[in-house]
Amino acid sequence: xxxxxxxxxxxxxxxxxxxxxxxxxxxxxxxxxxxxxxxxxxxxxxxxxxxxxxxxxxxxxxxxxxxxxxxxxxxxxxxxxxxxxxxxxxxxxxxxxxxxxxxxxxxxxxxxxxxxxxxxxxxxxxxxxxxxxxxxxxxxxxxxxxxxxxxxxxxxxxxxxxxxxxxxxxxxxxxxxxxxxxxxxxxxxxxxxxxxxxxxxxxxxxxxxxxxxxxxxxxxxxxxxxxxxxxxxxxxxxxxxxxxxxxxxxxxxxxxxxxxxxxxxxxxxxxxxxxxxxxxxxxxxxxxxxxxxxxxxxxxxxxxxxxxxxxxxxxxxxxxxxxxxxxxxxxxxxxxxxxxxxxxxxxxxxxxxx
Numbered sequence: 596x597x598x599x600x601x602x603x604x605x606x607x608x609x610x611x612x613x614x615x616x617x618x619x620x621x622x623x624x625x626x627x628x629x630x631x632x633x634x635x636x637x638x639x640x641x642x643x644x645x646x647x648x649x650x651x652x653x654x655x656x657x658x659x660x661x662x663x664x665x666x667x668x669x670x671x672x673x674x675x676x677x678x679x680x681x682x683x684x685x686x687x688x689x690x691x692x693x694x695x696x697x698x699x700x701x702x703x704x705x706x707x708x709x710x711x712x713x714x715x716x717x718x719x720x721x722x723x724x725x726x727x728x729x730x731x732x733x734x735x736x737x738x739x740x741x742x743x744x745x746x747x748x749x750x751x752x753x754x755x756x757x758x759x760x761x762x763x764x765x766x767x768x769x770x771x772x773x774x775x776x777x778x779x780x781x782x783x784x785x786x787x788x789x790x791x792x793x794x795x796x797x798x799x800x801x802x803x804x805x806x807x808x809x810x811x812x813x814x815x816x817x818x819x820x821x822x823x824x825x826x827x828x829x830x831x832x833x834x835x836x837x838x839x840x841x842x843x844x845x846x847x848x849x850x851x852x853x854x855x856x857x858x859x860x861x862x863x864x865x866x867x868x869x870x871x872x873x874x875x876x877x878x879x880x881x882x883x884x885x886x887x888x889x890x891x892x893x894x895x896x897x898x899x900x901x902x903x904x905x906x907x908x909x910x911x912x913x914x915x916x917x918x919x920x921x922x923x924x925x926x927x928x929x930x931x932x933x934x935x936x937x938x939x940x941x942x943x944x945x946x947x948x949x
Contacts (some may be wrong), residue, residue, distance in 0.1 A: 631801075631816075634658050638665035638806055639673065639783055645804035647794065648817060657797060661790050665806060668786035671696055672778045674722065675732045681776055685722065689772040700765040702778055702785050702893070703758075709781075709897040710755035712917065717901035718872035720757060722775030723749045728877065730857070730868045731777065738859040738866070746875040753872055784809040784850060784896025791892075811848045811892045821845035823949070829855040829883040829924055829936065839924065840938065843949045844888065850895035852903040853884035871904050881926045882907040883936065888920040888947050911939055920944040 632651050635644040636658065643665055649657065673679040680699055687693050695703075706719035725731035727749055729738040741749070757770040783806045791811040794802050801814030803822045812822040822845060825838035842849065857868035858877075867877040885903045889895040898919055902910040907925045914921040920943035927935040940948065 634661065636662045636665065638662075638786070639669050640675065641783075641807040643787075643790070643804065643806040645790075645794075645802060647799050648801040648814070649799055657794070657799070660793055660797065661804070664790040664793050665786050668698065668782060668789065671699055672702065672782040672785075674725075674777050674779060681778060684767070685775045687769065689769040689774065692766050692768050695765050695767050697765045698785070698789075700760065700762045700767070702781055703760055703767065703776070704762040705785075705893050706778065706781050706897060707755050707760060709894075709901055713898075713901040713905065713913065715755060715873050716871070716904040717780070717897055718753065718755045719776050719778055719781065720753050720755060720774055721870060721872045722777035723752045723773070724870050724872065724875050725777050725779075726775075727875075728866065728868075728870065729859070730870075738861070740861060740866075741875075750875055753875070755872075780852070780900040781893055781897045783807045784848070784892035784894070787811045787848070787892040809848070809850045809892045809896050810844070812844050813846050815845060824849055826851065826884070826886050826922060826924070829853060829926065839936075840922065841949045842886070842888065842922075842947045844947065847888055847890060848892040848895045849886060849888045850892060850899045851884055851886040852899040854878060854903065855883050869900070869903055878904055878906065880906040881928075882910060882923060883926045884924045885910060886922040887914075888944065911941065914941045914943075918943050920947060922948075 631646040631648055632654055633644065633646055634654065635642060645661065670676065671680045674681060676682065680696055684693065684695060703719060706717065709717045722731065727739065727741040727745060752771050752773050752775065757774055759768045787804060787806050787809045788811060790804055791813065794804065795813065803810065803812040810824060815821045821843045824842050824844050826840045826842065828837045828839040854867040854869050858865050869878050870876065871878050882903060885899045887895045887899040887902065889898065902914055902921055905913055907923065911923055920941060922940045922944050923938065925937045927937055
């Protein structure tokens with residue numbers, strides 16, 4: 596359950612995010628008498644960026660605070676850092692209550708909730724499968740085709756019901772000694788939420804902040820316009836990114852998960868980085884991307900992945916049942932290169948379409 600994480604700036608104030616294009620139209624008016632101020636930094640193998648309506652003189656004091664938030668979450672939940680708390684948790688024995696940081700407990704609690712409500716389409720214990728298919732940091736990482744026997748063995752180590760979590764006490768007990776957590780599909784959303792809270796605590800009322808494509812916004816433009824993002828047209832080549840549909844986000848969070856960029860091919864078969872924890876294999880349906888709007892980035896992050904895994908039939912049905920604002924883009928051909936898509940959305944998403 597991983598997505599490509601990269602970003603770059605486009606002309607005319609547009610910011611390209613994984614699956615999203617945010618149009619930061621320059622606004623000369625703000626509550627502080629200035630323009631929206633851009634900030635950016637690196638985190639979690641990708642980057643974070645933000646636009647804030649603040650006095651430019653405050654930027655030198657704001658940026659280190661935001662950077663520290665992302666650095667702290669990375670230290671706790673990275674699957675690539677050997678010294679992260681998550682890696683320590685993965686090395687810990689089973690059947691022994693383990694004290695974990697409250698932030699890690701909160702993320703795993705959110706993950707477990709989405710897992711249960713999505714019937715396992717989202718699962719933070721998917722780490723062994725990520726490594727087996729060559730999409731993770733494990734030994735010998737590189738694209739591979741694990742055998743059915745290997746996947747059957749790994750299935751014993753995967754499952755959101757194979758750990759017990761006391762979120763209030765921040766205590767976790769693993770049921771399998773080689774249970775391996777991977778929070779790649781939820782940790783960036785959590786970090787964005789914490790960064791947004793830090794900005795609010797500093798008195799910043801109007802901002803948009805993102806990391807690796809997970810977005811959280813508050814307030815809006817100074818002239819009353821809402822923050823707007825564009826869902827990008829699915830394409831394997833990200834050199835010419837195009838808007839497929841615009842969303843009027845306003846205050847809230849949005850995230851997109853897709854199958855169309857991070858993949859490998861073997862003998863003419865394409866294997867996506869999006870893995871179904873229930874089968875142990877990459878998804879093979881034609882659902883190319885799912886965008887979710889939610890109150891928090893951690894939920895938008897996790898649910899966009901869960902609904903993508905669920906597929907073009909079960910995903911929309913589940914989102915509608917749960918009242919999730921979700922937008923689905925399905926390829927009409929076997930690959931997205933053909934450029935023919937069908938888009939659908941839930942009732943709750945209609946309020947954001949523009």
